[in-house]
Every structure is written in structure tokens, then in C-alpha cells.
Amino acid sequence: MKHRFGYILIILTLSVKAQIPVLENYNQIWTTQSTNASESMPLGGGDIGMNVWVEKGALYFYFSRSGTFDEHNTLLKLGRIKIELFPNPFKDNEGFHQELVLKDGYVKVAQNRTEVKLWVDVFYPVIHVDIKNDSPITIKASYESWRYKNRAVLGRANNANSYKWAPQGEIITYQDSIDFENNGVKFYHRNREQTVFDVAVKQQQMESVKDEMMNPLKHLTFGGFMIGDNLKSAGTYQGVYQDTDFRGYSLESVKPSKKHKLKVHLYTNQSDDFNDWKDGLNQSLSAYKSQEKKVEKSTITWWNDFWKRSFIYSKSQNDSVYQMGQNYQLFRYILGCNAYGEYPTKFNGGLFTVDPVYTKEDHPFTPDFRNWGGGTMTQQNQRLVYFPMLKSGDFDMMPSQLDYYLTLQKNAELRSKVYWGHEGSAFTEQLENFGLPNPAEYEWKRPEDYDPGMQYNAWLEYQWDTVFEFCKMMLELKKYANVDVKKYNEFILSCLRFFDEHYQYLAQKRGRKMLDANGHLILYPGSAVETYKMAYNANSTISALKVISEKLLKVSSEDLLEDDVAYLKEFQKRIPPLNFREIEHQKVLSPAKSWERINNTEAAQLYPVFPWEIYGLGKPNLEVAQNTYFLDEDLLKFRSHVGWKQDNIMAARLGLTEEASKYTLLKMANSGRRFPAFWGPGFDWVPDHNWGGSGMIGMQEMLLQEANGKILLFPAWPKNWNVHFKLHATQNTTVEARLENGRVSILSVVPEEREKDIINLLEFSKKEKVKLK
Numbered sequence: 001m002k003h004r005f006g007y008i009l010i011i012l013t014l015s016v017k018a019q020i021p022v023l024e025n026y027n028q029i030w031t032t033q034s035t036n037a038s039e040s041m042p043l044g045g046g047d048i049g050m051n052v053w054v055e056k057g058a059l060y061f062y063f064s065r066s067g068t069f070d071e072h073n074t075l076l077k078l079g080r081i082k083i084e085l086f087p088n089p090f091k092d093n094e095g096f097h098q099e100l101v102l103k104d105g106y107v108k109v110a111q112n113r114t115e116v117k118l119w120v121d122v123f124y125p126v127i128h129v130d131i132k133n134d135s136p137i138t139i140k141a142s143y144e145s146w147r148y149k150n151r152a153v154l155g156r157a158n159n160a161n162s163y164k165w166a167p168q169g170e171i172i173t174y175q176d177s178i179d180f181e182n183n184g185v186k187f188y189h190r191n192r193e194q195t196v197f198d199v200a201v202k203q204q205q206m207e208s209v210k211d212e213m214m215n216p217l218k219h220l221t222f223g224g225f226m227i228g229d230n231l232k233s234a235g236t237y238q239g240v241y242q243d244t245d246f247r248g249y250s251l252e253s254v255k256p257s258k259k260h261k262l263k264v265h266l267y268t269n270q271s272d273d274f275n276d277w278k279d280g281l282n283q284s285l286s287a288y289k290s291q292e293k294k295v296e297k298s299t300i301t302w303w304n305d306f307w308k309r310s311f312i313y314s315k316s317q318n319d320s321v322y323q324m325g326q327n328y329q330l331f332r333y334i335l336g337c338n339a340y341g342e343y344p345t346k347f348n349g350g351l352f353t354v355d356p357v358y359t360k361e362d363h364p365f366t367p368d369f370r371n372w373g374g375g376t377m378t379q380q381n382q383r384l385v386y387f388p389m390l391k392s393g394d395f396d397m398m399p400s401q402l403d404y405y406l407t408l409q410k411n412a413e414l415r416s417k418v419y420w421g422h423e424g425s426a427f428t429e430q431l432e433n434f435g436l437p438n439p440a441e442y443e444w445k446r447p448e449d450y451d452p453g454m455q456y457n458a459w460l461e462y463q464w465d466t467v468f469e470f471c472k473m474m475l476e477l478k479k480y481a482n483v484d485v486k487k488y489n490e491f492i493l494s495c496l497r498f499f500d501e502h503y504q505y506l507a508q509k510r511g512r513k514m515l516d517a518n519g520h521l522i523l524y525p526g527s528a529v530e531t532y533k534m535a536y537n538a539n540s541t542i543s544a545l546k547v548i549s550e551k552l553l554k555v556s557s558e559d560l561l562e563d564d565v566a567y568l569k570e571f572q573k574r575i576p577p578l579n580f581r582e583i584e585h586q587k588v589l590s591p592a593k594s595w596e597r598i599n600n601t602e603a604a605q606l607y608p609v610f611p612w613e614i615y616g617l618g619k620p621n622l623e624v625a626q627n628t629y630f631l632d633e634d635l636l637k638f639r640s641h642v643g644w645k646q647d648n649i650m651a652a653r654l655g656l657t658e659e660a661s662k663y664t665l666l667k668m669a670n671s672g673r674r675f676p677a678f679w680g681p682g683f684d685w686v687p688d689h690n691w692g693g694s695g696m697i698g699m700q701e702m703l704l705q706e707a708n709g710k711i712l713l714f715p716a717w718p719k720n721w722n723v724h725f726k727l728h729a730t731q732n733t734t735v736e737a738r739l740e741n742g743r744v745s746i747l748s749v750v751p752e753e754r755e756k757d758i759i760n761l762l763e764f765s766k767k768e769k770v771k772l773k
Helices: 002-018 155-160 196-203 207-212 274-308 320-336 379-386 399-420 467-481 486-510 539-559 562-573 622-631 633-638 647-653 657-667 689-703 752-757 766-771
Strands: 028-030 041-045 048-055 058-065 079-086 097-101 106-111 114-120 126-145 177-181 184-190 220-228 231-241 244-253 257-270 311-314 376-378 430-432 526-528 532-535 580-583 586-589 704-707 710-713 723-729 733-740 743-750 758-760
Touching: 041 097, 041 106, 041 114, 041 274, 041 320, 048 097, 048 106, 048 114, 058 257, 079 257, 114 274, 126 184, 126 220, 126 231, 126 274, 177 244, 184 231, 184 244, 184 274, 196 207, 196 430, 207 399, 220 244, 220 274, 257 274, 311 320, 311 689, 320 657, 320 689, 376 379, 379 399, 379 467, 379 689, 399 467, 399 486, 467 486, 467 539, 467 723, 486 539, 486 562, 526 539, 539 562, 580 622, 586 622, 622 633, 622 766, 647 657, 647 689, 657 689, 689 704, 689 723, 704 723, 710 733, 710 752, 743 752, 743 758, 752 758
Parallel strands: 710 758
Antiparallel strands: 028 097, 041 048, 048 058, 058 079, 079 126, 097 106, 106 114, 114 126, 126 244, 126 257, 177 184, 184 220, 220 257, 231 244, 311 723, 376 430, 526 532, 580 586, 704 710, 723 733, 733 743
């Protein structure tokens, strides 16, 4: 009987292990305290991000908010909070429990009958810390700031701002204003009149139109107010955390209590009159009191709905396939923390950077540091953060990135007029949040006769076309969710017009004719992404012009003026054809018609596959793209899973299951840090958000693609990897399916009539995939 019971127990255990996880399985649970801030747990909501950890018996969190740029365009943190409890329940690790509860979007810290719940209101910029204990306790909550004084920014520390390696004169991070007020702590940073915007405008010879330009930095004020029930001011203290000295401003309990509540209200404003910020903060505080009873429920409902609309749960054993599913969920959670920010989630750490020495030991700078700037939006990286939101159905989160471009349109059009006297929006790759190139990348030591509209930069010269990937996202919102995209039409037209007019302008400067013998634009000098430089007719650019002009006509023709429709049709005739070459007697895609040098390691040859989807499963000449993947010597040298590398995506789009699996397993493996989705630094910083974004895209493409009105399931997913997923497709469609022990179950297709469009590619051989129509 004992043997029989043991056998049954083994069978039950194996069946439990074979089950596909649910969201709760991916909650991160820590049973020991953290060594330092690098072992922190992310928490956020709305447009606020926090790093939460318990160290030496005290609870800490850094907190950040979207859009808090200083005079030099550093994305400043808003501070660090330290919470101490008396008597201290966190004095050792025995019984310690810290958990990220994904479903409801909060962090719980519990030990010795004490529970601390930390959460962020999704709809109002307020951080909550709710503490309860079986017995009355007292608390001390301290706001800690390293910006209690002016700080000179020296050497590599300037990589956190827009000056990077070329600071102009002395760069100072100016002190914040911090003081006690009404038994709370008020803190804020107010930008001065002169900022890096003024420096860049002068450097780049745009002063004639300066008054017409959007300036997001002048008199920008951001900060907040820390307050709690049953708290009073308790003075200041000095300290050092890691490499940085700070001043703490403490609040302490008036009397012991079983419950304590601490709130941090945040407010940002841009106005010439500082009183507008003060009045706005006070109004925000008053308005919140009337909403406070129902805000927690609204936030929990938001997170619950967030998780219902999309997921990928893979395999139950704690192996590399399990890690893929876990880290997909964790990274999507990180993206959800800046769902509604005024500014997009930054590729180089988002809202979750910590003291830089934990990323690179020779970077003993303040917690405000991140590599590659704060207000600098490197577009090749940013796109990977936002593309996965289409198939995850997070359409409401995309305007932070897409509408950001609308704010820059006028400044980009002014560049074209001032420099070259033609129309269109001139966007560069290293783009400041006021639409001009990054000053360091623009270069200060330039030849006197060099075109002032150009960056004097070997990596970035003539790279204008990344903006089209965001144009694609704008138009895809219509295809996926029937979102009204009229507001983007003029912007997309302006981007296309720039290429049309600028390359005719350049051709006319070289000679008499503005088009080639076939009536096509001469896209020279150009750039096949950041890799193939001084390119002639780069395939990445040709693909972008072709796809975006076609999509704009298809999606928005009814909303465009007749003249605009006619213009687009004529423009399409001027787009040159794609370029090909032969390798080992096989036809392959070429990066361009010709090029002069290679500067980076991006897979430009395969941009017609992703993001432009001209080649792929169910599309003509799939073998040409597959041959390119396997035979191109540059691609073989470039291949990797690190950072923004997209080999996993390319392989998935081409139906190459073994290759897609290999690089997705590598990319979505645990980061090696305590929080498994804090990847990096890769080519950028920690946490590397374009690493996570490209990983998400690859997993989505392995599970679901579309071609010719059909929905292709499991185009590059191994048959022996159990998975349960829900993803979004075009035509307002969601597909929920399950693959378990080699058997596929279609659980739900909405709307139902699209079920007839589904093709299960697990039933196809490799040859049949190639022939798929």
C-alpha cells in the first residue's frame, strides 16, 4: 500500500510539473533581504517607476517619473525613500518575504506579523506605502536626496546628459529645493531659463527660427510632497549611500499605531511662473482626497485587465523555456509601469536605473546616471520597446511614443526649411526631446563648409529613416484596433515628403537631373541603418518608403486630401526597387546597391523581413530571405542575442524554428541579476529595455504571424514546448491557444468569424512552409 501511495504521489507530482504556468507562478518571491539597490524589485504604474528593496533592516525605494529632465537633459530621479519601523520586524532574514504580485500590480514585504504594501496609483501620480502590524509600532520615513547641493558633472558622468563626451564649459546639476512643510517634505527641481536647448539651437544654426520652436526644458518644474497619517517632521541627517553623499529629511510617528500610511504625491509643470507649480501641486493634493477611497480598487482593476488582454505562459519546469515565459511577463509588467507617460519609456533603463557602479564598477556617479543620455531618444532602440505592444494589445500605452513625435514635427520641418529650403520633417537617429540632433553627435569640431543640417558623425550621417518605423506603428493601430489615426496623417506625409524633396535636392546639387534614368530617386548618400555607410539606395530605406506610402494610402486615403492622394501615387513611382546579389549562386537581399564602409553590426539586409514584412511566411520569394539569413557573411559575423540584436525576430519571421528557438532562449534567459528581467548593459545600460522588447517581439512572432488575410499559428515554435498564449492580430482580433504535449487547442478567437482564417503551421513541413500562399 505504501508503494502504491508513493507511485500515485509521483504521478501527481509529474502531472503538476507538466502543467503550463499561470500568471501567479511568475510572481517574484524573495526570502532574504537585498545586499544593495542592484538587488531591487521594480514597481510602478501610470508614469512612475520605483526600485524597492530591504537592506540591513530598512525598506528603501528609488522613485522616478516620466519627463523629469533637467537643464542638461538628464532624466533625474525624484529621490530615495527610507522607511524604518520600531520595533524592527526586518532585523534578520528569518521569515522574510518580499513579493511582486503581478496580477494586482503591487509589492508586499512581510515579516514578524508586519506587512508593508507598496503600490502606485495608475490614474494619479501618487505612491502609496501601507503598513500594518498586529501590535502598535512607530515608523520613521525619510526622503533622501543627493541633490541637496550643486554638483559638478565631470568626465564620463556627462554621458547621462545631452553633452555626453563634449561638455561645453562647466556642467552643474543644480540643487533641488527641499524643506519641511505642514508635517510633510516638499521637494522640487526647477529648470533655469537657459538650457541645453539654447546651446543646441545656437550650435546647429537654428537661431533664426528659435522663437517658433518647441522648448520642453525651459522652466520645467518637477517634484512632489511626502506626507503621512500620524507623522510629524523629525529633522535632517547626512549620509553616504554607495558612492554618493546625501541629506535625509525625516518624518516620524506622533504615536504608535497598528496602521500607518505614507503617500508621495508627484507633480510636473512647465510655466514661466513658479507659483503655477505650487498651486498645481496643492490643487492635486486637494483633489486626491476626494478620490482616495476608490483609487486602489481602480488601480487593481487596471492591472487585472492588463493581464487579461495578453499573455504568453510557457512550460512549467524551471528551465530556459520557463524563463522565456516568466521574463516575457516581467518585462511587459515593466512596460506597463509607464503606460501613460508624457514621454516614452526610455530604452536605456526606463524608470528603473540604480547607482551606476552596480552596472560598471568604474562609474562611481550619482543614481541619476545612465549611459546614452536622458532626453536623447535613440530611435533604433526605442522602436523595439514599442513594437511588441501591437500583438500584446497594449494600444493605450503607445501614444507616449507616437504622440511624442507629433510634438517634434514643427521643429523637424523647420530644420528642412532653414538648412535646405524644402519641405518635410528631417529626423535624425540620435534625437533630442526638442527634435534636434544630439549636440555631441552633431559634433562641435566641424569643417566650416560642412552642411549645417548634417551630423558630422561616421555612425549617424544620412540616417534619416528610423522615423518610418514609428509611422508604421501609427498606421498599424488602425489595422489592429480600429483606432482613428487621422491625427498622424500629416506627420507621415511630412516624413515621406522629406525624402522625396531632399534626395531630389541633393541630386540637383550634384548635376542637372534630380532622378535616375528610370525616373527613380537617387538615395545617395544614404545609410543602411547605422551599419552600411555612404550607401546608394539602401534596402532599409527603400522598404520603408514603399511600405509606408502603401499603408498610408490603404489606411487613410479617405481622410487625405485629393492632392495628397495624387502626390502619394506619384511618389510611389519614384521609389527605386530593392537590390539583390548572389552568394554561392543563390539570390539574396543586399544591404544596398553599393556602400563605402561598415560601421556597426545591424542586420540591414533583413530589414525587408522585419520591420517591413515584405518577405516572410506566406509571401513571395521566401527562399531569397532565408538564403540571406544563412549565407550573408556579414550577418553570420554579426549574429547575437545581446541587447538590440534582432536575429531571433528575423528567424521567427522566416519560419526558421531552430534558429528562432536558439536566439530567443538566449535573449530571454534570466539576466543574472536578482530581478531576472533586468538585462544588460548590452550595448546600452541596465535594465536594457530594447533587449526585453526585441525578446518579446521574437516570442510573439514565433507564435503568431499573418499573411494574405490568414492567421499563422506556431510559425516558428517547437512542437515540444508547451505554451498557453493570448495575442492580438489585425482586424480587432484576439487569438487564445494552447499547445500541450504536441496537441493544439484553439481556446478562443474573437471575433468568431476569424477562426476560419487560422492555419496551424505545426502541421506543415519546412518545404510546405516555403510554398505557403
